[in-house]
Amino acid sequence: MPLHPEIARILASFPHEEPGPLDPVAMRAGEESQVPAPDDRHPVAHVADRVVPTAAGDVPVRVYFADAQAEPDAAAGAIVYIHGGAYFLGGLNTHDHVARQLATATGLRVFSVGYRLAPEHPFPAAIDDVTGVVEWLLGSGHGAGWDGGVLALVGDSSGGTVATVVASALHDRGIDRVTHQVLYYPSVDLDLNPDRYPSMVENATGYGMETAGIAPFNQFYFDSGADPQDPRVSPIKRSDLSGLPPALILTGEFDPMRDEGELYGRRLQDAGVRTVVHRYEGAGHGFVQHFSWLPEYGAAFAETAAFLNDDAFLRGE
Template sequence: MTIHPEIAKVLAAIPAPDGSPLDPAAMRAAEAAHVAAPADRLPLHAVEDVTAVTKAGEVPVRIYTPAEAGAYGVLVYFHGGAFFLGSLDTHDHVARALAKETGYKVISVGYRLAPEAAFPAGLEDCYAVVRWAAEQGQALGWDGRNLAIAGDSSGGNFVAAVAAKAHEDGFDGVTHQILFYPSVDLDFAEDRYPSLRENAVGFGLETAGLKPFNAFYLNSGADPADPLVSPIKRGDLGGLPPALIITAEHDPLRDEGELYARRLREAGVDATVSRYAGANHGFVQNFSWIPEFYRPFHEAAGFLNTRAGQ
């Protein structure tokens, strides 16, 4: 299927890369300029900014309560942005939609970014907030049974790494993992996956841009051979929580996400792949206003709630 016509319109208006070095500060400012005003955001029962005091330090989080209830499943969300972009604000609408459709209380993590914070600072923040959520369960209104983690793109990378760290530490509290078009292999050799060539140019995220966009993270000490950096390289994926992996047809990262799901299944983990035709990388964040691309939130709800308490 060709790229969705509404996505094609947006892509046609994006200037071609001019080869200039990436400027994190300028790119973050540009992202911030497009954040919706608070009055224009999806209303929920409550949204609160707090500081999670964790073993990794103080981590800003935003807690989304979808409706008044006696208890909630909790979903800890890690935003994307190639490890150096993204914020609580740029992905606020994603967290709101996840809360609304799943009925879970969502905790979005404002983890430390590269290059200012070297590896593994961001990953440590994400993992620490998951442990904090379990420890603060009573205060959060957690139901004590369902503790999910979710993330998009590089946030999906953190989901896979956090799930593995929790398993290695003997913390079995994570019950579900949701990865939206995850970046799980930071070895960007073009021959590794057909999608790196099939979707190399013209769909927003381009294969040639993967190395420079991820360089801030890799140059901060993240080794692509390390399974905490490239989770697909982990030798044993057994014992991890059930996974829902959303991929996009026109995404250079499509095949690594789908291979990761296959490797999970081979290790005995319940893993479901849902590939969205006509979609590109980032569509959940950028194009969920298109009705068919809002459906991942409904899929997430089905995945979480049909397996609730398992």
């Protein structure tokens, strides 16, 4: 099907800008300026900011819980949410709406991680911060509001990459408490040959994210020491994917990164990991973050909730 007409209309309204050097500070400020005022955001019963002590240092975390009938600190299943932004953009405020929708749809407590960004904080700072928050949850349990049941890592774009990398690192250490990984249009192969996947060619221009722009957006990460051949940077290069948590991978039809996400899903399946891969028709990269107000793409939150609550799937029934 063609690009969703509302997405096409919005993309056509954007002014054409000549490419130039990226300014992280200015771009972050621009993102923050678009964040709605608190009273205009999707309502969630309980929202609180806290600072989590980790081996990598203190990490800011925003906690969401949608059950208005429960005490704010009542134990529940947990989502650790990792925002996207090519490792140099995004934060607790810019992705606040995604975390709120996840909390409402799933009924779980959402821990959104304000991890450190490149280039100021070199690789693997983001991975270390998210790992530290998961370790804190594992160690704190009910004290952090986690009931010891569902512990899902959920991320969009580069946040999806961090999610699966953290799940892999914990598994390698013999820590298999993460129950699910949910990856929205993940960037799992930063070996940036534009011909490596058909979707990089088919969706090169005209769909919001353009293939030629992927390398410049990731350059801050590379300059900070991230090696595209390292499975912690390009998790599709990990040789053994067995034993990882069950996965839900959502891709967009018109996303240049579509094929790498879907290939990663097939590799997980081949390794015996229970995995669902769902391509959203008419969507480009970032549709969960930018276009979830459209019913077709807001369905991603309901699909995530169904996946996290499908005990039969986890049992292999």
